[in-house]
């Protein structure tokens with residue numbers, strides 16, 4: 001049985017393929033046939049481990065032992081410093097010879113033109129480098145909420161993650177989202193409190209916010225030496241050592257590691273001993289094996305406990321996800337990144353500890369180095385690699401080696417479905433959790449420069465959709481126009497830009513519109529008959545159904561049948577009926593938006609023998625539309641969770657502005673010198689908010705938005721929207 005994890009299909013960023021097997025890939029080509037393409041472009045040093053054409057070293061770079069592999073992701077709120085941290089890792093590992101800078105637009109992992117221009121990560125990029133004999137396959141993920149799906153698809157192929165925080169802000173809105181996603185995929189994590197050099201940076205504040213907001217147990221493996229302007233290094237609590245970065249070294253490559261001594265650092269030694277004792281007690285609380293060791297041999301004096309014993313126990317606790325190691329530093333000021341790399345190798349798991357056991361035969365394998373690749377003949381278990389040419393594979397698919405293994409996996413998954421409570425079943429290991437595709441909240445029309453270019457546009461959108469399932473494309477049934485549905489303004493803007501840059505098509509976007517939903521408020525019945533003769537065949541159907549509001553929230557209609565109906569209904573007719581209901585629910589009577597929260601009961605269905613399933617669907621759909629028109633309808637609008645971080649001076653204008661946007665403020669928190677406004681606001685009122693907020697606060701505030709739910713509009717707002725849409729106002 002074999003299984004590959006795959007994500008992304010793109011010209012520039014080729015499908016990343018994760019091979020999870022305990023034994024070697026079957027592909028065996030002679031090393032002599034190895035084609036090596038060294039990365040060109042920025043100042044790259046030789047690839048990790050490659051010295052000239054030394055075949056032996058090449059073999060070791062391609063096939064490190066599985067226990068020495070770490071497949072990790074970097075995740076965080078936007079701008080916490082993921083890309084900067086990744087750049088430092090690449091530099092210290094020797095993969096690059098110069099330090100890239102997000103603000104100068106020359107980082108390795110942000111290689112898309114849009115990423116370099118905007119200084120943000122949009123697509124995840126994979127890089128591979130070595131650190132002290134370990135192979136680290138690292139994926140830098142985007143922090144902006146519009147690209148949440150991109151983060152999720154990465155998390156599925158990872159064995160561990162580094163969560164990066166801005167130490168002056170602690171846990172921010174998007175940190176919560178990515179943390180929840182990592183929980184869902186059971187990814188062990190390490191926290192890195194970055195930006196310790198920034199004004200307002202506070203180690204204690206950030207740790208508290210991890211404890212309170214993420215409900216995680218932080219294990220303080222380091223303490224900062226100084227904060228903000230005075231930040232100059234860290235204390236290694238496990239080894240009782242201080243790490244100071246050499247002030248004369250710009251790039252942070254050189255630093256001093258010295259044991260803490262009573263003579264020179266009495267106060268720091270005292271604090272560190274207390275922190276180490278607290279850490280030992282905390283780990284002992286979570287790990288029985290360690291508790292026995294500590295209580296047995298070392299109960300009298302924790303100082304005698306060897307650092308390796310504590311590190312092994314921290315590794316187990318991290319793997320069990322009962323606590324998270326916390327480290328700190330400043331990626332921008334080149335401090336604290338090397339110990340972070342050590343912690344990745346020491347505490348995050350290797351693929352073999354993550355319980356996968358699959359392999360697959362494929363034709364061409366490439367090792368990723370951001371936008372550069374080398375072709376390789378084979379790969380050992382647990383690595384991340386790329387493959388090309390999988391034409392029908394899309395994000396979220398699991399690939400298996402043969403049809404029979406796919407069928408076996410599906411059968412096991414079914415059995416698992418029946419026994420939902422059985423944990424860690426075989427099916428769970430065989431089939432990876434699918435990505436959850438969020439509902440798009442914005443849409444707009446997109447037009448090619450000429451009718452002749454429509455097929456090219458269709459092709460471009462098809463490719464982009466395979467890579468990014470959060471992009472939806474549909475046809476407006478009335479105008480025949482192509483409609484793009486996306487996660488946010490930025491998401492649609494980037495898609496527009498990519499169509500131009502990657503497919504050479506200049507397209508025109510219509511105005512951005514909010515994706516509303518509709519629902520019904522009362523129960524209604526409708527009947528309909530369709531009687532049509534085509535050729536010498538008569539198609540005759542009569543349907544009677546009832547549509548009523550559903551108490552629970554459901555995007556799909558819940559369908560049931562009166563007992564008399566089910567008796568003589570074939571499976572094909574049943575499917576035709578359900579298709580009819582589903583298609584009617586795609587377009588509500590008020591705005592043509594999808595209908596949600598509706599239950600449908602089929603009271604009677606009479607089908608003349610020989611009637612086609614298409615006619616059955618058409619009749620049911622028409623009958624359902626009749627019922628929806630008859631009912632009292634309601635528009636539902638997307639309501640967003642909003643978090644605005646603003647200095648005290650600008651709080652009042654921000655609150656006054658939100659009041660005008662139908663904002664509902666839930667809480668105002670104090671975060672260092674800032675105020676954090678938390679509340680809800682309808683999406684329709686918050687379009688273009690970044691510009692408004694920048695103007696209101698002279699660029700000092702930041703905000704994060706996330707879909708909360710769809711809520712009923714009040715009658716006045718609803719009638720204003722309807723008049724606007726029908727061109728009356």
Ligand SMILES: Nc1nc2c(ncn2[C@@H]2O[C@H](COP(=O)(O)OP(=O)(O)OP(=O)(O)O)[C@@H](O)[C@H]2O)c(=O)[nH]1
Pocket residue numbers: 076077078079080081082083084085102103119120121122141142143144194195196197198329330331332333
């Ligand atoms: N003061 C300070 N600034 C930092 C530090 N690390 C990163 N920055 C700055 O913070 C900004 C964002 O850094 P990035 O590395 O792009 O952050 P990111 O998390 O990758 O951003 P997205 O991928 O867009 O979410 C840039 O202006 C960096 O120069 C740090 O340690 N200290």
